[in-house]
Amino acid sequence: MLQIMGKRCFNQVVKKRTIYKQVLNSTSTQPVAKDSETEFNKQLKQYEELSKIAPKRARAKKPQRKPFAKNLFLGNFDEEILTYPQLEKEDIDELETTLTQVEKLTKQELSNYKQFDANFLQNFGDYKLIGLQAGTFENGRECNISEHTKIMETLCHHRLRNNIIHNEQLGVQVLVKYGSDSLKKEFLGYFTSGKGIVGFCMAEDKMSNLTNMATKAALSADKKEWILSGEKIWVVNGNKSDFLIVFAMTDLVERDELQIPKITAFLVNKNSPGISSTQYDVNNLDLSKIRFDNTPVPIGNVIGVEGDGEKMILSIMNEFRLSYGSVCTALSKKIANKLCDYVIEETTDENLLLKTDAVRDKIGQITLNTFAMESMTYLTAGILDMYENQDVELEAAIIKYFSSQKTVENANICLNLVGTPALEESHWCNKLHRESLKYATLHETNDNLKVIIALMGLKYVGDTISDQIRIARNPLFNAPEIFKRMWNIRKDIEDNPKLKLKLNECLHPSLLMSANNLEYCIHRLKFGSEILLTRYGAEIMNQHIDLNRLADCIINIYAMTAVLGRASRSYCIGLQHGDFEMLMANAFCNYAKEAVQLNIKKIYEGPCQTNDENHRVIAKRLVKFKGYFPVHPLSRNF
Template sequence: MLSARILNCCKLFKYKKWSTTLLNAEYVLSTQPAIQSTHEKYEKQLKDFETLTTVIKKKRQKKPQRPPFAKNLFLGVFDTDVLSYPELEKEDIDCIEPAAAAVEKLMKQEHMVNCNTLSDKNFRQNLSDYKTIGLQAPQLMDGRECSVTESNKFLEVLSCHNLRDNIIFNEQLGVQILVKFANDQLKKKYLHGIMKGDSISCFCMSEADLPEITSMRTKAVISDDKKTWILNGEKAWVVNGTSANLLIVCAMTELVVRDLIKEPKLTLFIVDRNSPGVSYTKVDTNDVEMANISFDNTQVPNENVIGKVNKADVILSSIMNEFRLSSGAACIAITKQILNRLALSMLEQSNDSNMLYKTDAVRGKIAELTTKLYAMESVLYLTTGLIDSYENQDCELESAIVKIFCSQSCLTASLTALDMVGMPAISESHWASKFHKDITRHLSLHETNDSLEIMTALFGLQFAGVQLNERISKIRNPLFHGSFILRRMWTDRRNVGDDPKLDLRLGDYLHPSLDIASKHLEYCVKRLEFATEVLLARFGPDVVNQHIDLRRIAECIINIYVMTACLGRASRSYCIGLQYSNYEMLIASAFCSGAMERVKANVKKIVEGEHVTNDENYRAISKRLFQSKEYFLKHPLSRNF
């Protein structure tokens, strides 16, 4: 025993940063419970020394913050540095690739594949042993201290398992919240157990029939002695709700009313499942653990507040950005499995008389899915690279785009699979049917893509509106600014004629083979800038209610950002000589060609206005249907004479 301790100490002193490590070790040892047995004490010290000797110093110096990339696109401003697709350092790649390969091999083992619940202790223990719980936690807490890019690489591998949602929710909305926002006392009490696989967390945010956040029914009131909070309410659709013993609950603690505007103040609590007043009812979803959890006068110690009272919005805005990225990683894993199974199925169904995989019908769909998958990967890791590379980088829009684009592309893949597989996919046990059910959760759980699209458009227009305030004011009051309007008519003549001047020279920052694709991207940026000005000038502050046009401009910014990711990645791959990089160039060009057509069509509808498009017709039709409260048109066989 003594010789083993000496050996570990020698290893520790060989580590270059041994002095700093020993100082940090004091904190680690102080946070553990007291050990009575001498034997257990020595074992504990040995384990701590082993942890210290395996610590790898990670040099990650972020660059100064840059202006938000996606938001600036609404102004026609393009940061060409983003075209230099971000990449990990060589030592990071050498570390993460074998680790991810080991995790991938683990997830394919029979005892892991056959597990269908996160409550299985052996399953969680395996995840803990491979350090896949607490990916961004410090190494001294037995975490991997991953960057956002590295953690999404692991989540992509873990998402190959059918418990992908349970794993991601426990990691991204449980461990991540505690690692980044909990105080030392809460980390000591709860975090270690989750990372060791002894506990499971769940995130309690959603409520049934919640039209807006001000109507949240889960509320917490401080007791008279200021020592506990009294929690009442019910949370719905809680992933891991049936097996989790640690509940992270978002509750309203104050409602401020100013000038008829209600401003809710939210607080995050960590609640023990065994606390009096906590109950749950299981939601029947077959393939994922969900529950509705109720709180009836549940007492929560004041020490269990995560972060600060009434400041949960800061935590949620930060954590949801990374959670949206994890949805992208899961969708990539699902789409890749769908594509691989479809390709194998087409090959197996082909024979000498019917070479099915050579038909245009099959080739066209497979190529489209391959292009979408490439774009999904590109946009996810471009966004994680921006977050990792720059200090406090504003990637709010970028993260939302990743979630929207990846989930919609994954839905397209699942629908394509159902169409190509045919009748066998009717069976609930068929792989195509299972994947289709999986993707529906990413489309609707916590936030729908429709609402996220509108939010993306509004955030971009709000950012642009501040910069263009004076210009928009003059456009909306032409009689007071005659000379300005005349100059604008001349300078905007090419935009009005759908022939913008391409002067951004984006091709200078890409491989010459992508010159045509770079012009497609530049055209889209210019059209987005013009559409932004048209919308703000036409509607002013009322643009927040023009949801049809908001969806159109959101689709424009999504396509432009994904085009940027594809071109940057393909150019980098070709320049450094990656295998199949010539196909990357082909795929990137193909995606940009299709994206340009989509942007062109959307901007045309925005510029033409509601009276040329079908918008007004649709509004009138829907208004009549809501008046009737049902489909109101007569049957085609009806007669009135």
Template sequence: MNNLLSLRTVYSSSIKKCIKELNKRPIQLYSTQTAIKIQEEKDQNKELLKEFERISNITVKVRTKKPQKPPFVKNLHVGVFDTDILTYPELEKEDFENLNKQLEPVKNYFNDVTQQQKPFNIHSDFAENLRNLRLFGLQGSQLLNGRELNVTESCRFNDVLSSNTSSVTALLNNDLLVFQALLKKGTDEQKKKYLPQLISGKSLSAFCMLEDNLTDSCKFKTNAKIGNDKKSWIINGEKSWVVNGDVADLFLVMANTEFINKLGIKETKLTAFLVEKDFGNITSSPCEAVGAEGTDISNVKFNNVTVPVDNILGEINGADVILSSILPEFRISSGIACSGILRVLMKNLINYCTHTNSGNTCITETDYIQSVVADITLSLYATESVTYLTAGLLDQYENQDCQVESAITKVFSTEETCASISKCMELIGPASYMKDHWCNILHRDALAHLMLNETNSNLKMSIALLGLQHAGLKIQDTIKMVRNPLFYPSQMFKRMWTQRRQAADKPKLTLNLADYLHPSAIIPSEMLEYCVLRLQFATEILLARYGPEVVNKHIELKRLAECAKDIYVMTACLGRASRSYCIGLQNAEYEMLLATAYCINAVERVKYKVKQIYDGSYATNDDNCRKIARRVFHFKKYFPEHPLTRNF
């Protein structure tokens, strides 16, 4: 309510300001100045009236959020399933209708642009059209001519963009990293100075974090030191693979800063700096990247760049807080971008298949083609489902912890997209290997989302470790007992009895998830419940077997992360399909079929991976892999002799 009152106050003050400016204009009965001067005043009056009309037509958006919930995926590791998540999030009817109205001109623009004009370039005439369509700073305040969208609405806008232009990579990096960091963590002065330029599209921004040639992947070389005047910082270093690096006017730079800890030891932490291009001593060199055509990717070098202390974003040594606040939405954007790529892939693949014959039979009638098309359809449906579910969680709940959910969204969407395109290229054959073939172009675009900023291997480690950390705090007494069985003999015998069904891979289904879904989803809901209980079992095994050393068991962590990923995607698909069936959407019965098909595939993967975790490294191939790798590193080459080598 306070936000609504303050917003109304701002509106009224802005309107009064416009009226005051108009009243200042003197009314003269005869001309005493040149015609040019009169024309200039008329233009100024026209602009003021236009601004007055714009502010008067602003509709106040009141968004209320529910209290924060416990983290969903983290709780799965202890066997707790929040059934509210199965109620798939949706927009209010009025918001949905307004969103469609705002999307119409954007859709019309991209429909009118011919295929020959693609790929677009973010710093060409295309950028001017994006400004006119107000596609920069989608979540910016309406007073600054932004659209003031929430995460779900922003996803829908980016959904349209990603289906039409590969330059969406630059847009998403611009909008969801620097802009969001300013919006969430910037001071009032920083917002006033930079947000209007970013929302209008007159200035572009770049996020500078990654570096090349690091001897330690956890330590950056770019550093910042306080100046002699104590009023500025001096930044030195080079950032690599910066999207918008050459065309950006504002850089968000992550640099090491030194501080003395409580023990008197010097340490370094990351600090976020807002660096303007006009500060000088900033040079950039383009990178020859694969894919994302029309997107500028550069290396940016900072050589004794002086940055005012007022341009520190957040707290000194507090970049971690900023990253944790902006990365969830950025990871979700990968899901949206991949959905667009998959949609284009399906459209082109269907067109190819319907116009291709094998003998006298259209290839659409063959089992292999149907299986490929079905797999791609499943991937697209699951990617959409998990992306909008995660966006809905951020919108519905106050300060919701979606670190794991957003990481799963990014990992799943990028892997599924690349795998789907590879299947399509294999189906089409040699033609898809050509550089200008639509399938090859889509493959290169998908690689950009797979590789830039965060790698999926690191994200999988994060997914597993965050889940284990959460579980460790909840079940530490149980883990202590299992790791010290001789001190708790009676409890251990009791546990052996209660866990006998889990050991036999037949857990008792006690979550009753079918009660919260459409009755036709009873079979896949039991599959989901089985997977949740098996994930809990695998979590307890890893913590009990390895204790603190589990952080170094990367192969096991990867398996655990992939189990959590499949369970979260199953939840998203079932929730979406159940909602569609209940409200009577077109093709709802086939949505249920899609969700069931995904669950059938996923439950087999979870069953296999949990069995590997249960069996341990000696029963699996893990130890053999470690021995082979050590041998390779020992010789620093491929060690087996050539197959034609003789020994006598």
């Protein structure tokens, strides 16, 4: 196909050149038209661009496997995941060449840019760094998920990382994945060339679920336009965007006493009538509230299929959560490097700051946190590249939570070590701390996400072993099964599960203890999941304290899997610092095992032996008196 198009374009250029020469050699006194020369140069440039395009090597994927993280709740472990994914040699060579260009761009050419505007974005378009998964004819690179993730991580070393990641993941990538052929033909090349910024409009005030979406869209009388009305909040790049991706309700269907909303996505020109915006007062972030007042949208600007917006949102959020691994890894590396420079500069022969255990302990924590989030991110990206349509919604949520939470933790460690100078707003530590807070709160808070992580896993367990849970919840009617179950879980009750998965056989022998710790945690996760479903049934949705504990367990287990697989691979293939990766993997698994052990212990003990019920009673008292209620300690009644 490429050869045919290139040959056709070349023939047109030759024909143009022949005509142009005939005009030049003619004895006519009429001036040569400049349009012919311009057209010739344009055709020649098109041919040169086509000649540079090389189709990507076909990348075959393996058949879809069962979801890895969800299966951990059942005590099942897919050993193939411990074979940490990697790119082919040809892909790595090409990627390294691209990364060299990206580093030069971010550290030299764009280092002084402080505004995410057209001039800034144009540079990205020139280097084909927008819409990285788009086709070559759309000015993209046809990257797979791993390549995309690595390039975005490198781009996110720039101070405008938040704007970059939102324009790419919640803007251009939506069109790449779901845009129709006509939309791509008209707009995708425009965005990938860096000529426009895209804003993502989803969040609304007081929208607890999609049935409460206030933004509505209705067809006009002539059926040629959609009329859009409503208001969206927390729109990143909203003030500077040229186009907006807007989700609106187009219908509300009532079925079996349930209301089912039909959500549709639209590509809206920011200059369309009826659009107004108000900017939030947030430092270093273009965050806006955008209102639509009978805004007309061409019927061809529907993204995807009408009414499929909810499915699109779920898929988009999975990829966006995964992208948090890139941006938080870049930010955490910057925190680690800055802190290391600071400690080295402040160390003298008198204080020996760098050699104190307190400083070494903190720097070690930051390094472990960053190592884990990086390992999890590229493990998940590799799984997506390796298997066809793999379910990683739980893994993506885990990465978003872990990466953003640990980045805040890293920034707090840095603040404590730097001390008073970090109070200045212009101080590098203060800036990085404020930046880290954005990723823990923007779009979805980490507390809410943690509950969602646990419920995702428990739903999978409930759907898979619903009969076993029903029997366990009705012991008087199922005595034989209950006695059998009690016998099977006797070792779990004693906190001494039998290790029979033999995960150590999939890793380097030096990781034997950590592999056993991982298997121990998997058995404890299964035990804790069954306890909660047996104890609460459907009411588990309201037991947020225990859900948080269970979420902590699966997050730590997935992180353990990632660091062990990565360290084993690095050491076996002889990567530099591979021996230290083994050490870090062992250290992280020690921390994770202790956390899982404590959380499952509290789940097993129940609310009576923990402080859960005490916290609930205290909270009720505070609400009853509408504030802090204890009498001041200096008060007296006599």
